[in-house]
Amino acid sequence: MTTVTSPVAGRAVGLAAVPDPVFSGAMVGPGTAVDPVREATAAVSPFDGVIVSLHPHAFVVVDDKGRGVLTHLGIDTVQLNGQGFELLVCKGDTVRRGQPIVRWDPAAVEAAGKSPICPVVALEATTEALGGLVEDGDVEAGAQLFLWK
Incomplete structure (x- = not known):
């Protein structure tokens, strides 16, 4: 079991609650989303693994079991062309849970007219494969969002 x-x-x-049908319909995969606090911060890795995809607005970490988790920083933020985002690691880097990956400012994303909500999705997983899904309440960075069985 993997803790995300x-x-x-x-x-x-x-x-x-994600204002995008691809995420809200779980077309990318099951998971949850976090409406971030509105302060400049770094998004951190949701578990130990390797960065296999890295963009200013999104990243994918794959663990040693081949499980990939997508973290998307806001909705339609690709349209910001990287403005307001700072990559802190490189594609191919091995990362640890809680390690900063991208520095960004959710308030600036919102000011630019985009939703700062962050989907956290288990790629190529079934809804049944996830347990302990957190879909409400306050969370800290590093708090459990779900278990991947």
Whole structure:
């Protein structure tokens, strides 16, 4: 079983609350989402693994079992062309849970007209494979969001 933790501090809201049908419909995969606190911070790795995809607005970490977790920093933030995001690691880097990956400012994302909500998705997983899904309440960065059985 793999524990997946929150990449940001904020309020867990669940994927259904994400203002994007691809995420809210769990088309990318099951998981949850966090509405982040509105302060400049670093999004951290949700578990130990290797960075296999890295963009200013999103990253994927894959663990030693081949399980990949997508962290998406806001909705439609790809349209910001990296402005307001700072990469702190490189694609191919091995990272540890809680290690800073991308520095960003959710308040600036919101000021730019985008939602700062952060989907955290288990790629190529089934809903049944996840347990202990946190879909409401305050969470700190590093707090458990779900278990991947």
